[in-house]
Amino acid sequence: MRYALYYSPAEDHPLTAAASRWLGRDAFSDESFATPDVRGLACGDVHQLTADPRRYGFHATLKAPFELAPNKTEAELVAALAAFAAATPAFTIPNVILGQLGRFFAIVPDRIYPELQDFAARVVEDFEPFRAPLSEADIARRKPGNLPPTQRAYLDRWGYPYVMDEFRFHMTLTGQVPPEQAEAMKAELSQRFAPFIQQPLSIDGLALFVEPERGAPFTVHRWCALAPAADSRKTAP
Template sequence: MRYALYFSPPQDDSLTRAAAEWLGRDAFSEETYPAPEEPGLPGAEQFELTADPRRYGFHATIKAPFALAASVTEKDLMAVVEDFAARTPAFEIPELVLGQLGRFFALVPGALHQPLQDFAASVVKSFEPFRAALLEADIARRKPEKLTESQRANLMRWGYPYVMDDFGFHMTLTGQVPDERSALMKSILEQRFAAFTGRPLPISGIAVFTEETRGAPFKAHSWLPLAGAKR
């Protein structure tokens, strides 16, 4: 079993529903959806291009998946998550936009937002005592030779390269999109998520996701509201 600390909107949020319908799976309910038929993008192709984010569920990674250290239990973890949520104020990202990161698409902040960076760093630090050390295979899978010096240091210190100054909030919507399909995909996503871009995104809670076995779909275990979040 692996655990992860993610940001996700609440289960009944309209963004959660829109993303689940696009990806083909709801990580909260485990409900699945047929691939949408978009002009110029056959359902089978869309289903293939969303395979990776579908397994993980709609989210933004805050503390990447980890096995529990031998000295702690799930009950211990959840007690600290509940305490963290209760004392951490909710806030919002001023603007959410559609971004292209390399060859995949995601919903991202319109600009660097320091409260978001600080929140992510606090999550990574607060839950580090629960993380079991990485196996050599886990380190190798991250291809440390291709990482920057700071990313390699993060991998060894925190178990994940993209934390602290290397953190970039993103809610993934596709896998690797071929260059010749990029413009079409961008147009489709701009239309499908137009109701959510160009406006703030409330960071109103923190979610615990679980992966029962390596490679299994991630499921939303718990969603806890941050302090002061609107219900």
């Protein structure tokens, strides 16, 4: 069993529904959907290009998948999640866009937002006591010899190289899209996710995902709403 702490919109959020139907699976209900038609791409290609994000479920990684530390229990992890959410105010990313990370397409912020970076760092730090050390095999999968020094140090310290100043919020929509298919994929995603891009995105919840066994689909075990957003308006005397 592995656990992960991800940002996900709520189960009933329109973005959750749109992304689940695009990927072919809803991580909340584990319901499957037919592979969508994409102009210019074969159905089999679309199914393959969404395979990896389909298994993980629609999300943005905050605390990457980990096995539970021997001195911790799932009940303690769930309780810590609820306490963290209750003490952490929701906030908004002012603008998200359709972006590319290498050959991957994802919904990303239009720029780096310090509040989002700080939130992600807090999740990494606060839930670190629940993470068991990586196995040698897990470390090897990250190809540590190919990582820059900072990312290698983060892998050793936090079990994941893309944290702290290396963190980039992204909600993955595809696997690696070959260059010759990228134009058709971009056109489809731009149209399909038009209601959600060039728009703000509320970070109003934190989800605990679980992977029952290695290679199995991740599902949402618990979604906790964050505290009401802090009101920065000054009250008149």
